[in-house]
Amino acid sequence: MKKSIFIEALEWRYATKKMNGEQIPEEQLNNILEAIRLSPSSLGFTPYTILVIKDQETKEKLLPHCYNQSQITSASALVVFAAWKEFNVEQVEKYMQEIATTRNVSLESLEGFAANIKGKISNSSPEELLVWAAKQTYIALGFGLAAAAVEKIDSTPMEGFIPAGVDSVLDLENKGLTASCILALGYRDEEKDFLSKAIKVRRKSEELFVTI
Amino acid sequence: MKKSIFIEALEWRYATKKMNGEQIPEEQLNNILEAIRLSPSSLGFTPYTILVIKDQETKEKLLPHCYNQSQITSASALVVFAAWKEFNVEQVEKYMQEIATTRNVSLESLEGFAANIKGKISNSSPEELLVWAAKQTYIALGFGLAAAAVEKIDSTPMEGFIPAGVDSVLDLENKGLTASCILALGYRDEEKDFLSKAIKVRRKSEELFVTI
Numbered sequence: 001m002k003k004s005i006f007i008e009a010l011e012w013r014y015a016t017k018k019m020n021g022e023q024i025p026e027e028q029l030n031n032i033l034e035a036i037r038l039s040p041s042s043l044g045f046t047p048y049t050i051l052v053i054k055d056q057e058t059k060e061k062l063l064p065h066c067y068n069q070s071q072i073t074s075a076s077a078l079v080v081f082a083a084w085k086e087f088n089v090e091q092v093e094k095y096m097q098e099i100a101t102t103r104n105v106s107l108e109s110l111e112g113f114a115a116n117i118k119g120k121i122s123n124s125s126p127e128e129l130l131v132w133a134a135k136q137t138y139i140a141l142g143f144g145l146a147a148a149a150v151e152k153i154d155s156t157p158m159e160g161f162i163p164a165g166v167d168s169v170l171d172l173e174n175k176g177l178t179a180s181c182i183l184a185l186g187y188r189d190e191e192k193d194f195l196s197k198a199i200k201v202r203r204k205s206e207e208l209f210v211t212i
Numbered sequence: 213m214k215k216s217i218f219i220e221a222l223e224w225r226y227a228t229k230k231m232n233g234e235q236i237p238e239e240q241l242n243n244i245l246e247a248i249r250l251s252p253s254s255l256g257f258t259p260y261t262i263l264v265i266k267d268q269e270t271k272e273k274l275l276p277h278c279y280n281q282s283q284i285t286s287a288s289a290l291v292v293f294a295a296w297k298e299f300n301v302e303q304v305e306k307y308m309q310e311i312a313t314t315r316n317v318s319l320e321s322l323e324g325f326a327a328n329i330k331g332k333i334s335n336s337s338p339e340e341l342l343v344w345a346a347k348q349t350y351i352a353l354g355f356g357l358a359a360a361a362v363e364k365i366d367s368t369p370m371e372g373f374i375p376a377g378v379d380s381v382l383d384l385e386n387k388g389l390t391a392s393c394i395l396a397l398g399y400r401d402e403e404k405d406f407l408s409k410a411i412k413v414r415r416k417s418e419e420l421f422v423t424i
Contacts, residue, residue, distance in 0.1 A: 010250040038222040142354020
């Protein structure tokens with residue numbers, strides 16, 4: 001892979017404000033979801049669950065809770081990153097079981113690592129754990145945005161929504177989850193989206209970076 | 213760009229625990245930084261500053277504040293994402309000026325957008341703004357991790373450090389900044405890093421994703 005092709009893909013992408021309602025091919029959606037699945041998280045614990053909304057009726061229900069931003073209903077799919085709000089020992093043990101099975105190592109050899117995570121859970125407040133979990137979803141959001149650009153699929157990262165409303169529509173509260181951020185995937189409506197031809201604004205390197 | 217090459221790059225990467233101290237070529241570092249620069253943020257406001265640490269002495273000073281994790285000193289470069297802790301109207305006006313200049317539009321046409329950001333700042337507590345800024349750094353961290361994988365440069369995403377200590381070494385407090393996360397960039401030490409040959413553990417698609 002030539003480096004410049006990746007950078008070009010990132011230059012091509014922008015936060016699409018108007019989408020045209022066309023569906024993206026299943027194979028490309030799956031590539032984007034696979035990139036999201038491969039994204040790292042603190043301690044590898046992946047303290048989130050991801051909802052992939054293709055159903056139009058559900059998108060319509062989400063719309064008022066997302067300040068009526070039109071991407072919600074004109075996107076092909078909405079990827080809702082739902083952070084865990086509840087933590088317990090069973091989640092840690094399940095994760096240890098996954099490591100043991102995948103790497104063919106004993107659960108005993110993972111006891112120190114398990115104690116680390118259990119310690120983090122018991123030594124943090126629910127609010128701290130939620131912020132921690134939410135931050136991890138933003139790494140995954142980054143991977144999803146980059147993967148979409150590689151696939152030449154348009155995308156919008158969204159945090160402008162009312163979590164309680166989104167949680168209610170998706171029945172997240174009863175599952176110990178809360179919506180953290182949303183990735184809308186689809187195709188830009190070139191004519192109606194004034195941003196589609198706008199020059200990208202980013203802070204200049206010499207202002208953003210300080211080299212030591 | 214074939215989709216599979218990007219996914220393969222993400223499969224190749226892992227959180228490198230031992231690096232060998234070799235320096236990465238300047239051109240590749242610049243490509244990774246450019247991907248970070250291109251990453252989106254809420255309202256495009258980029259509420260963070262990024263320190264790129266190449267100086268070995270500074271890395272040594274950071275080490276004890278990062279629980280002596282060896283990547284800190286054996287990485288070629290540390291990218292420290294420092295979230296803004298202080299917000300003011302001047303930052304918003306500077307951003308509006310950047311948009312006006314880049315897109316050749318009037319400042320008047322941006323007044324509604326500016327009011328949006330000013331409203332967010334004045335209606336949020338300092339703690340809320342810091343969490344908001346920190347989350348944006350995680351998108352940029354994601355872009356940096358993906359770009360490093362594309363460049364076949366090893367990397368480690370790190371949040372296990374004592375912010376006050378890192379802030380003190382880098383003199384961030386006096387600049388209204390605080391370290392949010394760190395991206396270590398370098399080359400894996402294949403022999404000493406037991407993780408270099410370990411199978412990647414990720415939650416299975418059918419458990420991570422819920423499709424509606």
